Amino acid sequence: MxxxxxxxxxxxxxxxxxxxxxxxxxxxxxxxxPWLEDFETGPFPPAGWDVYDWDENNYCWGDxxxxxxxxxxxxxxxxxxxxxxxxxxxxGWLVSPAIQLPGPGYSLSFRAYNVDPNAWGQxxxxxxxxxxxxxxGQFEEISYNPxxxxxxxxxxxxxxxxxxxLTIHVAFxxxxxxxxxxxxxxxxxxxxxxxxGFPWCENFEFYQxxxxxxxxxxxxxxxxx
Amino acid sequence: MNxxxxxxxxxxxxxxGWLVSPLLQLPAxxxIEFSFWGKNTLYDVYGAPNSVWLSEGSPDPDDGDYxxxxxxxxxxxxxxxxxxxxNDWAGSEVYLAFRVQSQSHEWYVDNVMLQVTGNDITxxxxxxxxxxxxxxxxxxxxxxxxxxxxxxxxxxxAYYQINQAGDWIWQGGTDLGGGNWMAEIPxxxxxxxxxxxxxxxxxxxxxxxxxxxxxQVDDPVWLYYDSLGQTGWAxxxxxxxxxxxxxxxPLWGQPEQLQINxxxxxxxxxxxxxxxxxxxxxxxxxxxxxxxxxxxxTVLAEQWIEISTPDLELDSHYFFIVYSGINATNxxxxxxxxxxxxxxxxxxxxxxxxxxxxxxxxxxxxxxTAGGGLAAPELSILSGSEGPELHWTVVDGADxxxxxxxxDPAVNQQYWxxxxxxxxxxxxxxxxxxxxxxxxxxxxxxxxxxxxxxxxRPVPLxxxxxxxxxx
Numbered sequence: 161m162x163x164x165x166x167x168x169x170x171x172x173x174x175x176x177x178x179x180x181x182x183x184x185x186x187x188x189x190x191x192x193x194p195w196l197e198d199f200e201t202g203p204f205p206p207a208g209w210d211v212y213d214w215d216e217n218n219y220c221w222g223d224x225x226x227x228x229x230x231x232x233x234x235x236x237x238x239x240x241x242x243x244x245x246x247x248x249x250x251x252g253w254l255v256s257p258a259i260q261l262p263g264p265g266y267s268l269s270f271r272a273y274n275v276d277p278n279a280w281g282q283x284x285x286x287x288x289x290x291x292x293x294x295x296x297g298q299f300e301e302i303s304y305n306p307x308x309x310x311x312x313x314x315x316x317x318x319x320x321x322x323x324x325x326l327t328i329h330v331a332f333x334x335x336x337x338x339x340x341x342x343x344x345x346x347x348x349x350x351x352x353x354x355x356x357g358f359p360w361c362e363n364f365e366f367y368q369x370x371x372x373x374x375x376x377x378x379x380x381x382x383x384x385x
Numbered sequence: 386m387n388x389x390x391x392x393x394x395x396x397x398x399x400x401x402g403w404l405v406s407p408l409l410q411l412p413a414x415x416x417i418e419f420s421f422w423g424k425n426t427l428y429d430v431y432g433a434p435n436s437v438w439l440s441e442g443s444p445d446p447d448d449g450d451y452x453x454x455x456x457x458x459x460x461x462x463x464x465x466x467x468x469x470x471x472n473d474w475a476g477s478e479v480y481l482a483f484r485v486q487s488q489s490h491e492w493y494v495d496n497v498m499l500q501v502t503g504n505d506i507t508x509x510x511x512x513x514x515x516x517x518x519x520x521x522x523x524x525x526x527x528x529x530x531x532x533x534x535x536x537x538x539x540x541x542x543a544y545y546q547i548n549q550a551g552d553w554i555w556q557g558g559t560d561l562g563g564g565n566w567m568a569e570i571p572x573x574x575x576x577x578x579x580x581x582x583x584x585x586x587x588x589x590x591x592x593x594x595x596x597x598x599x600x601q602v603d604d605p606v607w608l609y610y611d612s613l614g615q616t617g618w619a620x621x622x623x624x625x626x627x628x629x630x631x632x633x634x635p636l637w638g639q640p641e642q643l644q645i646n647x648x649x650x651x652x653x654x655x656x657x658x659x660x661x662x663x664x665x666x667x668x669x670x671x672x673x674x675x676x677x678x679x680x681x682x683t684v685l686a687e688q689w690i691e692i693s694t695p696d697l698e699l700d701s702h703y704f705f706i707v708y709s710g711i712n713a714t715n716x717x718x719x720x721x722x723x724x725x726x727x728x729x730x731x732x733x734x735x736x737x738x739x740x741x742x743x744x745x746x747x748x749x750x751x752x753x754t755a756g757g758g759l760a761a762p763e764l765s766i767l768s769g770s771e772g773p774e775l776h777w778t779v780v781d782g783a784d785x786x787x788x789x790x791x792x793d794p795a796v797n798q799q800y801w802x803x804x805x806x807x808x809x810x811x812x813x814x815x816x817x818x819x820x821x822x823x824x825x826x827x828x829x830x831x832x833x834x835x836x837x838x839x840x841x842r843p844v845p846l847x848x849x850x851x852x853x854x855x856x
Contacts, residue, residue, distance in 0.1 A: 309496070317407070354408035354478055358417075359500035362406075364389045373407035377446050380401045 189258040189327055193266065194350030197256070198230040199223050199237045208257025212294055218243055220252040221334070229271040229313040229345035236273070236345035239334035241281070249337050253294050256330040259349055264324040267352035267373070268302075269317040270332075273343040274310045281339025285318060285332060292329040299331050302372070305365040313345065315357030319372045320349065388495035391485040393427055400433075400488045405444045406481040412501055413476030414589055416536030419454075420468045421483075421497040424461065425490050431460030432487030437469060444480040451482060460490050470537055471499075472588035502535055508593030509534035509585040511541070514725055515598040516581075518606040520635045520643075520754055525569035526579065526600070530558075532566050534587035541566035545581040547573065553582075573602045605646055605753030608632050610728060610745040611720035618653040618716030619731075619744065619849040626851075627709040627732035628717055629670055630748040634702055642698040642755035648706055649749045651689045653716035653848065658682055659709045660692055664701035670730055670737045673705055689718075693782070695829050698755045706750055707732075716848050718747035731851050738851075762786065762810075762825050774813040775823055783827035788812055794822040 190208075197206060204223035205211050213220035224238040242248035272283065286299035302318050320328070330349075334342050352373070362371055370376050391402050411417050425431060434456045442450030455469045471479075481499075485492050512531040519526065532538045541558040558568035570579060579602065583595035601607075610630070620626070636643045648660060659679035665672050676699055684690055708717070709732075721744035729740040729748075740746070762777035775788065790804035804823070805812055815821070 309498075312500075354410045355406075355499075356410040356412075358412070359498060360409075361496060361498045363496050364387050364494075366387075369389070370404060375405045375444060377403040377405065378401075379403065379446060380399050 189260040190349075191260045191262070193262070194348055195259060197347045198233055198345060199235050200230055200233040204237070205254065210253070210255040210292060212253035212255065214251040214253065214294075215249050217248050217250060219250055221254040221332075224343070227273050227313075227343040227345075229273070233345075236343045237332075238341060238343045240341050241276070241336060241339045249335075250339070251333070251335040254332040254334075254344070255292050255294070256347070258292065258327050258329060260327045261320060261323055261325060261349070264321040265352055266320045266324070266349055267317050268320055268330055268347070268349050269315065269357065270347040271313040271315055271345045271357065273313045273345075275341040275343070277310050277340040281334075281336030281342075283332070283334060283342055285316075285330070287320070287323060288329045288331065289323055289326040294331065294333075299329075301366070303366050305363065309361055309363075310340075312359055313343075315355065315360045317352070317355055317357070317360075317373060319352065388422075388493045389483070390491060390493045391483075393491050394488050400486055401446075402485045403438075403446050404483040404494070405446075406497070408444070408478055408480060409499060410478050411471060411474050411476060415472075415475050416502045416587075416589060417471040417475055417499065418468055418502045419471050419481060419497075419499050420466055422464050422466050422495045423457070424464045424493045426462065426493070427460075427490040429460070430489040432489040433485075434458055435487070435492045436484045438482045438484055439471070439474065440480045440482070441474070441477050444482075446482065446484075454481075464495070470588075472537055475589070507534075508591040509538050509541075509587050511583055511585050511593055511595050513583055513595055513598075515612075515723065516579075516600045517608055517610070517635075518601045518603065520602075520604045520606055520752065521572075522575050522577075522602050522604075523572055525571050526573070526602070528558075528568045528570065528581065528583065530566050530568075530583055530585070530595075531564050532585045533564055534585075534591075536587040536589050536591070538564070538566070539586045539588045539590075541568060541583060541585040543568040543570065543581045543583050545570050545579055548578050549580060575603050577602045605644075605751050607749050607751050608635075609747065609749035610723060610725045611718075611747040611749075612722045614720060614722060615651075615718050615747060616721045616744070617719050617849055619719035619740075619746065619851055620653065620711070620714065620716030621731060621733060621851050622714050624713050624733065626711050626713070627707055628711065628746055628748070629705050629707040629730045629732060629737060630746055630750075631668075631670060631703055631705045631728045631730070632750060633668075634699065634704060635752065636700075636754065637702045642700045643704075644753050644755040645694050645697040645699070645704070645750060646753055647691050647693050647751040649689055649691045650684070650708060651687065651718040651747065652684045652711070654686045654712070654714065656684050656712050656715050658684055658711050659707075660694075661707040661709055662694065662697065663705040663707065664699045664703070665705060666702045668703060669727060670705050674701070676704075679709060693829065706748060708748070719744050719849060720747055721849075740851075744849075760827070762827055764823065764825050766823075769813050771813055772819050773815055774811060775815070775825070776811045777825045779810060780827035782829050784808070784830045785828050786810075787826045787828060789824050789826070790818050790821045792821050 211221045219240045221239050223235050225234050227236050228234045239252050242250045283305050285303040287302050288299040290298035436453050437455035438451040439454045440450040483494055509532045516528055528543055532541050543556050544553040546553050556568050558566045561567055580599040582597050585593050634643050660682055661679050662677035663673035664676050723745055724742040726741045729746045730737040760780050762780050764777045766773050785806055785808050788805045789801040791801040
């Protein structure tokens with residue numbers, strides 16, 4: 161309950177955009193696939209990405225060389241946990257550039273590495289086919305706490321067919337109170353041809369069932385399975 | 386907070402619910418583990434088993450491409466992690482499915498994970514205690530090994546060769562569970578030397594070859610734990626001490642008794658020590674029954690001595706050979722290239738202390754099936770100037786010969802009389818016994834000692850102070 165109350169307090173506060181894309185200079189929509197962001201080049205956030213620090217406290221999304229998944233690379237994105245001080249609730253958005261999905265059969269995949277995951281933190285993946293600003297309320301969740309496990313770079317993959325033909329932004333939303341550190345790397349959108357990254361985990365935390373890319377068959381024809 | 390679940394449905398006796406994963410591209414040449422956490426409610430009415438299936442074709446069960454890769458025969462009401470090794474499908478694209486057929490219990494599934502546990506090019510590790518020489522020509526020679534590999538052990542077997550000639554023959558092994566494997570070389574006739582190499586493979590076709598070993602099937606035969614190569618001397622510096630080496634009776638369970646013929650040893654320094662031998666049915670030095678009282682032996686520094694132990698027979702499961710009264714600072718020939726935990730001990734105060742994995746004492750014993758003893762001389766009767774003369778062949782190790790006589794060859798042996806005892810190989814002047822029947826038995830003195838060629842090493846060998854074992 162405490163964490164939820166803090167969320168509300170932060171939402172009522174004015175949000176801050178640390179780095180917003182300038183419409184005059186922003187790169188064009190991403191239309192070439194596979195599209196990959198490995199956070200290896202340039203300042204952070206990378207060109208076309210936005211970071212929103214809704215809590216305006218200590219940390220927000222940044223880059224780090226503490227952890228890396230990219231082959232030959234040394235950098236990942238990260239949102240660290242709060243300091244533990246009173247009201248040091250952390251809630252930060254990392255929003256992708258506009259990506260124009262050519263059609264069905266495309267998926268979002270990424271690698272995530274969590275340090276000290278616990279009950280007071282959340283990793284949420286969202287998609288907006290409208291505004292890239294979370295304040296506009298057009299993002300919808302597509303995954304919740306996708307990779308709560310620690311100790312390795314877990315692969316996660318989500319079907320984007322529902323947005324086929326649309327231009328979307330993908331957002332990574334960190335929130336937590338004295339929670340975990342979330343490292344993020346190798347964000348990719350490509351034509352889906354199966355899960356090819358391991359370790360891979362499904363923890364059924366998101367409300368959608370079966371989870372994205374899963375299926376179920378009720379051969380007995382009776383509800384309940 | 387959430388998991389997947391298949392509910393019970395008592396109204397419908399036939400359930401068949403499938404939860405199918407995304408298409409999974411399993412990497413080639415890798416060890417792959419699929420795992421998940423599971424829990425049942427209503428487990429006390431656990432019905433048709435929960436199962437996991439794999440398809441290399443269609444995700445739709447109706448297409449018939451699935452094979453079962455896991456099942457649970459019992460239910461459980463706690464979260465338990467289950468694991469399925471998918472190495473056989475490395476390089477394939479597969480769907481994995483959780484299938485429920487029971488209408489009476491519920492199955493919760495969570496944290497479904499697929500991970501590559503190894504992209505290794507290393508073969509399994511093989512731990513093996515080399516086969517000792519054996520008297521047994523009537524049973525296969527069982528080679529035991531402990532084999533480990535993160536990718537799983539596909540097989541263990543042995544290549545063997547007879548008398549260092551001919552083809553190497555492959556003999557596949559048996560998985561005994563828990564990493565233990567056994568390969569059997571078929572029974573071999575006496576006088577055979579068998580060379581062998583163990584071979585193990587993991588599921589990624591990474592091979593490991595052990596070093597080469599050899600052993601003999603013969604009667605008599607020498608038993609020893611060392612590699613025939615001395616690496617140093619092991620001893621105790623603070624006080625007089627003992628050492629002991631335990632052997633399993635190779636004839637255990639057979640009607641024949643085991644005869645101990647000889648013991649060889651080498652000490653670092655001149656000394657007077659006692660040889661003792663015990664029988665026991667314990668696989669460690671306890672409940673020892675003395676079968677050879679302490680026999681004082683003078684030993685010379687770095688000289689291999691061979692001590693005969695005539696008429697020493699036993700039928701216990703094990704026997705324990707001891708040298709006692711060893712002076713402080715003296716050492717015994719030691720080989721660190723092999724270890725047989727539980728077989729080589731040193732003794733101080735009141736305890737036998739296992740050398741464990743720190744090498745073996747090079748104490749060797751020659752054994753044979755009882756009843757052999759000294760060979761029988763071949764007797765012949767020739768005409769001499771003073772009548773018949775007895776002549777017999779020399780017997781190795783014999784110190785004298787007993788000549789027995791009887792006028793009736795059919796009477797029991799106890800009624801034959803001792804006619805003479807001699808160290809010669811002939812006997813004449815038979816007198817009134819010239820028309821009798823004769824037999825000759827060779828006899829050997831008690832505990833003869835023979836000095837064998839020494840290690841003859843150009844540099845002093847290291848001395849291992851066994852106090853380190855007590856820390």
